[in-house]
Amino acid sequence: MAGPNARLTADLALSRGDRVADLACGTGVYTLEMARLTDPGEVVAVDYSEGMLAAARERLEDEGYPVSLVHARAEDFIAHTPPASFDVVSMRFVLAYIDWREVLPLTGRMLRPGGRVGVLTSMNSSIPQLYALFDHYRNSAEPVWKLYKHCGKNIGETFRFFRRLRETFAQGSFISVPGSAEQVADRLSAGGLVNADVWTETVRLWFESGRAAVDWARGSGYATHPSLDAMSPRDVYFLESMFADGLEGFREAGGIPLDLVVGGVVARKA
């Protein structure tokens, strides 16, 4: 993901002394880069996961840049930030987790005049390989036999699980990210910002195996579904294994490809 991230960072036109909010900083890879470019300014790095923040702390602590780590939901941080307190707001790959239609217009309030918001996000046309498999499984009898074995060849249990899957996954939509970068730009305009750059690109990621691809899709948050949280680990593992096996059918010389469609938007406050 280095390419799209580098483009967003360049578009943000960071200056020494800038105060930056890095919302959903994750393990701090881009926090560090932004801190380096704005030193002696300040980067306030916010994340909802204590584990991610701990990893970010480890990455940043020996570097000596002025970074403050905040454990909070991005939505709450935005709501409680005084107006005009940042030069830059960076949001990289977090729209899947928040109500982005509501949240994006609120970011403009945080900016000083001339400030910039940068958003990087995957699009809902991403990972077509997983959607193709999803359609295949939904329309074939292949999963039923696997399900029957998973349920200990108990017909009643198989039927209950099957019905639950059909109800839960009736729509092939695993991730509530925008359909286009323009939708992101519209929501930022609604918050009074002027769009400076709006772009889309496809990044092809390669994995050694279907299992590695599925692990990445789940762990990174690019293919999630809230109902998976309510399933037993064994059931989740069963579903993931089905997709991991299916992805092997996409194997090319370089491994298993997953195509991620990435949108970037930078908007300014007048």
Ligand SMILES: C[S@@+](CC[C@H](N)C(=O)[O-])C[C@H]1O[C@@H](n2cnc3c(N)ncnc32)[C@H](O)[C@@H]1O
């Ligand atoms: C896909 S990672 C992206 C991390 C980082 N921005 C990057 O691009 O490397 C998503 C991050 O969002 C965080 N997150 C999820 N929901 C959040 C929320 N409501 N508020 C703040 N952080 C959140 C997760 O803990 C995770 O670190």
